[in-house]
Amino acid sequence: MTEPMLLNGQRLAAEMRGQLAAQIARVRAQGYRAPGLAVILVGDDPASAIYVRNKKRAAQEIGIEPVDAVLPQGSTTEDVLRVVDQFNQDPAIDGILVQMPLPPQIETETVLARVRPDKDVDGLTVTNLGRLTAGEEGLVPCTPKGILRLLEAYDIALAGRRAVVVGRSRLVGLPVALLLMQRQATVTVIHSRTPEPETIARQADILVVAAGKPHLVTEDWIKPGAVVIDVGIHRGDHGLLGDVDRERVWSRVGALSPVPGGVGPMTILELLDNTWTAYRRHEGLSE
Numbered sequence: 001m002t003e004p005m006l007l008n009g010q011r012l013a014a015e016m017r018g019q020l021a022a023q024i025a026r027v028r029a030q031g032y033r034a035p036g037l038a039v040i041l042v043g044d045d046p047a048s049a050i051y052v053r054n055k056k057r058a059a060q061e062i063g064i065e066p067v068d069a070v071l072p073q074g075s076t077t078e079d080v081l082r083v084v085d086q087f088n089q090d091p092a093i094d095g096i097l098v099q100m101p102l103p104p105q106i107e108t109e110t111v112l113a114r115v116r117p118d119k120d121v122d123g124l125t126v127t128n129l130g131r132l133t134a135g136e137e138g139l140v141p142c143t144p145k146g147i148l149r150l151l152e153a154y155d156i157a158l159a160g161r162r163a164v165v166v167g168r169s170r171l172v173g174l175p176v177a178l179l180l181m182q183r184q185a186t187v188t189v190i191h192s193r194t195p196e197p198e199t200i201a202r203q204a205d206i207l208v209v210a211a212g213k214p215h216l217v218t219e220d221w222i223k224p225g226a227v228v229i230d231v232g233i234h235r236g237d238h239g240l241l242g243d244v245d246r247e248r249v250w251s252r253v254g255a256l257s258p259v260p261g262g263v264g265p266m267t268i269l270e271l272l273d274n275t276w277t278a279y280r281r282h283e284g285l286s287e
């Protein structure tokens, strides 16, 4: 078989960030304010701190003003709600991101429900997930949107093809399944309670893996020539690992979105793109 194609999210994201930067520079030159992105980090998870820093830097580089709120590990739900309310009311803030996971004592649902849907750049509120389900315009979760954009950039057809999603999370598995269905793929979602997941995965023309288990997916899961999107990211003693064992699937896949350099950079790009979309809606600029 021919050498697999690497789906280079890092390069595509950089290209798209350049386009966003140019669009933002254009409205700034017309006298408009800068778009504002608020990032709320609760607690001292080191991985979360790195992600938040990367998101802020990426925003700044393209002309989005990042504002952060860092709350202590012991914060209460009420403490977090107060910060959300403050950003909800702030006219300089277009997007609000609450970094997940929150410490266990905090009611995640209550916090998410407080974010104004027009500022929900993660697309995690019931309102935005409902809009997505109904096929209405809203803000779409970043990782799923980035995956679809990556597939599109590489001209990977979806209509009539079989897609299998591994994982059913609100952040990735569920919304990516909806988006794939909307693009006329035949979608199956499998998860930790699915018997013989490999048998189902082996039917996939497009396999999206968001299971949260390092190197879960091996050659037994792969139909020869399949397009495989690795969404997992694990920081171990041996560096970054995905949910896909790249070495073991390499001889079978047709294309692979790798970790690092695939979905991660696309996720950050879509966060910036959602912030830009929210900004234009707030400023009454055309889409």
Ligand SMILES: Nc1nc(=O)c2c([nH]1)NC[C@@H]1CN(c3ccc(C(=O)N[C@@H](CCC(=O)O)C(=O)O)cc3)C=[N+]21
Pocket (backbone or CB within 6 Å): 051, 054, 097, 098, 099, 100, 101, 122, 142, 143, 233, 240, 259, 260, 261, 262, 263, 264, 265, 267, 268
């Ligand atoms: N409310 C919320 N929204 C999120 O979007 C969100 C979240 N919470 N919690 C955690 C996960 C994780 N996540 C990543 C984003 C970018 C990379 C990324 O850029 N990864 C680089 C590698 C960066 C590195 O070296 O660690 C890559 O794959 O090439 C990774 C992970 C967003 N998340």
